[in-house]
Amino acid sequence: MTTTGRRPELSAFLRSRRARVTPDQVGMPPGARRRTPGLRREEVAQLAGVGVTWYTWLEQGRPINASAHVLGAIARTLRLDAAEREHLYRLAEVPPPAADAEAPAEVPGDLDTILRALDPLPAMVVNARTDVLRWNRAYAALHPGLVSAPSGERNTIWNLFAVSPAHTHIANRDEQAPEAVATFRYRYSRHLDEPHWQGFVARLCSASPLFAGLWATHDVAAPRLCDKRYDIPAVGEIALRSTGMDLTDHPGLRLVVHTPADERSRQHLDRILRQG
Secondary structure (H helix, E strand, O other): OOHHHHHHHHHHHHHHHHHHOOHHHHOOOOOOOOOOOOOOHHHHHHHHOOOHHHHHHHHOOOOOOOOHHHHHHHHHHOOOOHHHHHHHHHHOOOOOOOOOOOOOOOOOHHHHHHHHHHOOOOEEEEOOOOEEEEEOHHHHHHOHHHHOOOHHHOEHHHHHHOOOHHHHOEOOHHHHHHHHHHHHHHHHHHHOOOHHHHHHHHHHHHHOHHHHHHHOOOOOOOOOOEEEEEEEOOOEEEEEEEEEEEOOOOOOOEEEEEEEOOHHHHHHHHHHHHHO
16 A cells, blocks of 8 residues: 555544544543544544644644654554554554563463364474473473473573583584574564563573574574474484464464474384373
8 A cells, every 4th residue: 555545544543543432531521512422633642642733634644754652652542452553553654663572471271272282293382582482292292401491591592502402402403503593683673672682682692602603694584494303312313394373363472383304203203202
């Protein structure tokens, strides 16, 4: 949609959202003789901390500039949910602020049901920073050290770089490492100003010279399918194809499933599960 087409859409959207918010919902007196339902333009401007003329022009679809900060204040005033907020930024042609990268307080229970149903395929739920939030029995059997790590280190990037290969049994770390860092930087670019991301990268650079060297290249790559190989003592090699799927109902979360690449790997994975 062109800018010319977005402005009328933005105008109509703001009017419709303003009409559904009552003065009582935002702690304002109802006033007398309201000709239309919802808030007046001047009330939205007052609550959002912007000029009445500026907000009027925005709602009229005039070609004015808006910052992410100001749009955020308007979104809060109009009580927009996550989808409506994203829609507002898109119509105004303003990049939305990065979503909070911290793990949700609770991962929805339906994901646990899905994870159990995926056994014997190893599967997990991760956030944008690759913190492992949930996993199934097969994933725990393949990664016992990772799932038992403290929360700050229960992370696939940390496990790849900061944990000894003797404990992770990753056979192709040198092959995985450059792509893992490039993909991590792709996600990191959305969270540049967030201290917990900055601190995590600093800890990784300190813990792993390999990560620090790859991070210094500034290589970046979009996420894609990748191959993982493990050499499990007393079992043998397991080759897996890793597939990640964004969960649209839970923004910021991904379901990652590991599928055996060949029959031998499937048999070895079954053997690990039987031992567990």
